[in-house]
Amino acid sequence: MDSLALTDIVADYGTQRVLGPLSITLAPGERVALVGKSGAGKSTLLGIMHRHWQRQGVALMPQELGLVPSLSVFHNVFMGRLARRSAWYNLASLVRPFRRDVATILPLLEQLGIADKCWTASGELSGGQRQRVAAARAIHQQGELLLADEPVSALDGPLSETVMAALTEAYPTAVLAMHDVELALRYTDRVIGIADGTIALDAPSHALGPQDLRVLY
Numbered sequence: 001m002d003s004l005a006l007t008d009i010v011a012d013y014g015t016q017r018v019l020g021p022l023s024i025t026l027a028p029g030e031r032v033a034l035v036g037k038s039g040a041g042k043s044t045l046l047g048i049m050h051r052h053w054q055r056q057g058v059a060l061m062p063q064e065l066g067l068v069p070s071l072s073v074f075h076n077v078f079m080g081r082l083a084r085r086s087a088w089y090n091l092a093s094l095v096r097p098f099r100r101d102v103a104t105i106l107p108l109l110e111q112l113g114i115a116d117k118c119w120t121a122s123g124e125l126s127g128g129q130r131q132r133v134a135a136a137r138a139i140h141q142q143g144e145l146l147l148a149d150e151p152v153s154a155l156d157g158p159l160s161e162t163v164m165a166a167l168t169e170a171y172p173t174a175v176l177a178m179h180d181v182e183l184a185l186r187y188t189d190r191v192i193g194i195a196d197g198t199i200a201l202d203a204p205s206h207a208l209g210p211q212d213l214r215v216l217y
């Protein structure tokens with residue numbers, strides 16, 4: 001994968017400028033935490049990255065997760081690879097999943113602590129369980145780049161570590177919008193701080209402490 005670049009991007013809602021102009025270059029193998037207070041523009045920036053880079057194999061884990069409530073956990077995770085299978089294969093899987101897909105997806109659910117919910121409809125899960133299903137779907141998708149919007153916001157300490165470890169292991173190149181600054185510093189190489197729609201901080205994670213990020217809030 002070549003480095004990914006956005007140059008002088010802006011985002012407006014009506015007459016209101018909410019982001020930019022700003023430029024970002026992302027190197028292969030770089031994990032970036034996007035931090036900043038609520039409304040700073042993190043989701044807007046992730047959306048722009050997704051639009052610009054989606055042809056390069058991007059997995060998106062949106063804040064609202066985008067699960068299908070009536071479908072089982074298995075089928076929601078299976079959807080991560082929907083575009084790579086034939087319509088016939090996908091339809092057959094809906095009725096009766098193939099053994100090889102179960103053998104791929106179950107260990108992933110085990111890793112994220114939700115294997116017991118494999119055949120439960122995702123609409124019947126808690127918020128933290130649904131967030132783990134969305135993480136499993138993003139991991140199952142595979143690709144060059146992960147864009148994740150607050151991927152562990154509904155999880156407690158140990159589970160948020162488990163999910164962050166799984167996501168960053170699956171995707172060496174990633175941009176993760178996060179509110180937990182300690183977690184952001186531990187699992188990323190670079191921190192980009194957004195304030196009022198512009199880049200207020202861009203530094204290697206190892207050079208920062210939590211207090212350096214708290215000024216953004």
Ligand SMILES: Nc1ncnc2c1ncn2[C@@H]1O[C@H](COP(=O)(O)OP(=O)(O)OP(=O)(O)O)[C@@H](O)[C@H]1O
Pocket residue numbers: 013018036037038039040041042043044045063
């Ligand atoms: N659909 C929309 N219509 C109008 N304004 C919007 C819309 N979506 C976002 N905004 C505005 O754009 C700005 C940036 O929003 P954005 O969702 O990108 O922030 P964020 O940093 O991701 O916030 P959070 O941490 O709460 O998710 C905010 O001021 C918000 O009110």
